[in-house]
Amino acid sequence: MELRNMQSDIGFISRDDNTGNYKCIRPSRTYDAIVCPPGHIKQNEDTVVNGCSLAGLRCDANFQCLCRPCVKAFDVDVFRKSESSDRTAPCKKMDICATKEQLSLVSFFFVDNLKRDNVRFDVRFVERDKTDYADITYIGDFTYEFTIEPRERGISILEILADGEQISQSPLRVETASRNCQEEYNDGWRIADLEGNCICVTGSLYIGGSCVRYSAFLPSILVPLLVIFMIAGFFFIEYKRKKHDSIWRVNQSDLEFDDPPAVIGRGTLGLVLLAGYRGTTVAVKRVIPPKLINNTENKNSELGSGDMDELDDGHRVSYYMEPKDSDRTSTSSFDFSRSGKFSAFANGKASGRASVSMGSLYGQNVVMKKFPIMKKFLVLNKIRGKDEYSKLKSDFITEMRQLSKLRHPCITTVMGAVIGGGKEPKLIMEHMQLGSLHDLLHNDSMAIEGEVLLPILKDIVKGLRFLHSFNPPVIHGDLKARNILVDSKLRAKVADFGLSQKKRVGVTGTPLWMAPELLLGKSTNSITSDCFSFGIMLYEIYSRKEPYEGEDPQLVLQQVCNPGINKRPPIPPTCPAKISEIMIECVHTDPARRPSFGDIDDELKRLNVDSVEPGLNVISMQISKQSRLCKNETLLLEVFPKRIADALKE
Structure with a gap:
């Protein structure tokens, strides 16, 4: 009974309810016939079927083997x-x-x-x-x-x-x-x-549903942004520049000229006119050569013509010096006139009729070509069409932005400029009532004594010291008495500095005032060349003449450049000893040995009126002083008793 119950429990036999008899149960699959004992469970069919082979046991043919079909159950x-x-x-x-x-x-x-x-x-x-x-x-x-x-x-x-x-x-x-x-x-x-x-x-960014490396993303984003910022920056700078330019830009309609215009001087490029600007008297001058593309455009210009138009075939000529064994032209040529002025042209070529001669210059064999300079050649050879003229105007605008910032008591104030609007470019400067120092020196009716001369010399030197103190220095390039202006209080101001338009048309200085290294083409305008010109100007001031007056300019310049001659203007008899020393130092052949304007300024501070008094004026001044004392003494005796007059004299 007990065995039968166990067999029934495990499913080997089953009882027929109708007959009450037990019979064996035969499943269709061996796996289904497996009954695990209590505490164990049947493994899955794959494990049971393959259990013997997994255990390394062989199952003979016609047999069905089962290996570990049951495992202990938790x-x-x-x-x-x-x-x-x-x-x-x-x-x-x-x-x-x-x-x-x-x-x-x-x-x-x-x-x-x-x-x-x-x-x-x-x-x-x-x-x-x-x-x-x-x-x-x-x-x-x-x-x-x-x-x-x-x-x-x-x-x-x-x-x-x-x-x-x-x-x-x-x-x-x-x-x-x-x-x-x-x-x-x-x-x-x-x-x-x-x-x-x-x-x-790391190093990438999620954009548009994907990750992009910074190395690929940044250029694609930053480059367009950079372009946008650059464009925006350009327009912002242009806006600020135009806003700043509005400070010095002058409308032609704001200038009031007399009819006919009052001429107060004549510059290299045209007349200097007197005008009114917003209630202030100003001087107006041309800063760019006449636009001769169409010769009628400037025919009626109120600024007229300048010194460049004063051409005389007999006296205004150009010399080109070429090495005898070379086809290359020298870097300089000279254009002379009866007044001693000339223009230095870079890499010029002779054209038209020219006379050729052989010669020697400081030990070098040269070919010298001499030909007349005509007005058309002088201007058109340097101003080639509208592009060059536009470049000059552009350069002038750039320089005005700098000149408008220069403020010093000893330099002429640039108040503005007329530029654009189809008008001829003009420079507006403060009006100096007494004109140039050259005008005063050549006014025989005016005595210039030490008490006037010392402030003028100090003003000139202070002005140049100020210009040279910039980085890079502002070089004058054409220092002479004509470019020193004097106001009604006999105070001097440096004028006509910093305009490269003059250089672009060949005017880099006045030759008789120029240093030998400039004439020989060994150097450009510099602080030391300005110092040399100042030394020549000291001769102007004390001789009240232009340098080398009455001499042949061609021969003079050759002797100035010749290191064996070193021709310089003589020390004027009226020049005091201290000023003579300064003049000699300024015109030294070696640029390195010329003093700076800071040194000259310090030296002038140590001088007094008597130290700069023109020599021939000393005796006349002493006589004049004694005469005034005698007149004063006589007047006191006529008005007061002798006792009171003596007390007043003391």
Whole structure:
């Protein structure tokens, strides 16, 4: 009876209810006939069928072998749910029961081998400091199912509790691998963070649904931005520049000329006119050569013509010096006139009729070409069409931006300029009532004594010291008495400096005032060449004549340049000793040995009126002083008693 009951329990036999007899049960599959003893469970069919081969045991033909179809069961067995089968080998305690990528779902099921009806199961999933509870679904036959979603990379803990107590197989481990964001998004610059979110790698930026490296993104963004900023910066600078230019730009309509205009001087490029500007008397001069593209355009200009128009075929000629054994033209040529002025042209070529002679200059064989300079050649050879004229105007605007900032008591104030609007460019300067120092020196009716001369010399030197103190220095380039203006208080101001338009048409200075290194083309205008011109101007001041007056300019310049002769103006008889020393130092052949205007300024500060008094005026001044004293004494005796007159004299 006991054996029969066991066979019935395990399903070997079954009782027929109609007859009450027992009969054997023969299943269609061997796997179905397997009945495991209590405390064990049947493994899945694949494991049972292949169990012998997996154990290395051979099964003979015509036999069906079963190897370890049953395994010892825990109270609850946990299985990883796979796609091929619902049941695999159960997970062992602390085994890695599943390996999955971040945010990928992984399903498990467990079987209550104790077949309890009133038990409560909980599944707890622990990732680092984060704990989640999974939802459990009962699927029948004491089997339960749940799904988790691992997020954090690494090993996580899976705990299964029955009525609050962990089952014998718990806890289990789940390994979470990094999410393959690159393959998932087809983006080589994505990686998964700790929680499985796909983010851009360091050094890249998320734009338009994809990650872009800074090395590719920045140029594509920054270059257009840079272009935009550059364009915006350009317009801003232009706006600020025009706003600043409005300070010195003068409308032609704001200038009021007399009818006919009052001429107060004549410059290299035209007349200097007197005008009114907003209630102030100003001087107006041309700063760019006449535009001769159409000769009628400037025929009626109120500024007329300048010194460049005074051409005389008999006296105004040009000399080009070429090495005898070379075809290259010298860097300088000279244009003389009866007044001793000339223009230095760079790399000029002789044209028209010219006389050629052979000669020697300072030991070098040269060919000298001499030809008349005509007005048309002088101007048109240097001003070639509208492009050159526009360049001169552009350069003048650039210089005005600098000149308008120069403010010093000893330099002529540039008040503005007329530029644009189809009008001829003009420079507006303060009006100096007494004209140029040259005019005063050549006014025989005016005596210039030491008390007048010392302030004038100091003003000139201070003005040049100020100009030379800039970085780079502002070079005058044409220092002479004509370019020193004097106001009604007999204070001098330096004028006609810094205009490169003169250089562009060949006027780089007046030759009889120029240093030998300039005449020989060995140097450009510099601080030391300005110093040389100042030394020549000292001769002008004390002789009240132009240098080398009455001499042949061609011969004079050759002797000035000849180091064996070193011709210089003689020391005027009226020149005091201290001034003579300054003059000699200024016209030294070696530019390095010429003093700076700072040195000259310091020297003049140590001098008094008597030190600069023209020599021939000293005796006349003493006689004049004694005469005034005698007249004063006679007047006192006529008005007061002798005792009172003597007291007043004391």
